[in-house]
Amino acid sequence: MKGHVIGVDVGATWTRIALANLHGVILDKYIFKTPREGDRYTIAETITINIIQRYKDSIADVKAVGIGTAGPLELSTGMVINSPNIPMRTFELARPIQDALKKPVIMANDCVAAVWGEKVLGLGKDYSNVVYVTISSGIGGGMIVNDALLLGKMGNAHEIGHTIVDVSGKMKCGCGGYGHWEAYASGVNVPRFAAMLLNEMSISGDERASPVYRAFVEGTLSTEIIYSEAAKGDKLALKIVDKINRYNIAGFENIINLYDPELITIGGAVVLRNREIVFKRIVSGIENSKGVVTSLPKIVITPFEDDIVLVGAISLALLPPQNLIKMLKYIQYI
């Protein structure tokens, strides 16, 4: 098969673009900082310029461009609306790229793209019920139920990081809500939650020698130090990690009870960098859970690791889900 597709992963910090063949094999990949200054067209223009400069020899036989982006989205107009982590907040994305390249641009939320990538090109090929979960600076998910990619009215279904795992609402989430999963266990929020726990705990003499306690006292507590000390066996760090993982396990129990998946793949920096202390402990927590009413799914780390959203974007371009295409009112050239 001759031809190419282009995938774009728009994150709050980094944007990745890739050229792939029609089997979904990445032939070239390029990463640049997502612009943090400019107007509502700056991000789309920067992506367009990079695609044209880098892939000018291949652009004629590009069939489509797929985009997986941080949300929230308005799929009908191809825009990002009020994004908490990108300073422009509300900006055009799919339409200006489509106008410039004269190729269909198929856009979805990053985790929605990711689960589609897992289904089209990854471990989900043989399954009809697949979930992807990321635990990174935030927590998010994408779901395929009975082969249908779930989207919601604007494309914002499955903001699972903002589901409630603590009705007492001890922690306030970045979105303004209380008791949300993300407020306890995402990379950005782990140090805040850990500091709250350390303020509440009685700390033994031994524990005061822990690098985690020293970092807490010095005001330099980080997700990295908590997880790396836990991996080394530091008792205080392990106590904190056990508490965080209780919220992670609750989040996954909710997901399994809601969607009855056959396969869950997990990605995101917090999981990828802490496989023993986060991934394995979540899996064993779910295996021992009394709170799951259906049979347990297979739970694995995504083989695509940091490229999962890019692979998802490529999959959107290769095999656009028809229910998604119907929602993209701006779509042309298809």
Ligand SMILES: [Zn+2]
């Ligand atoms: Zn929230």
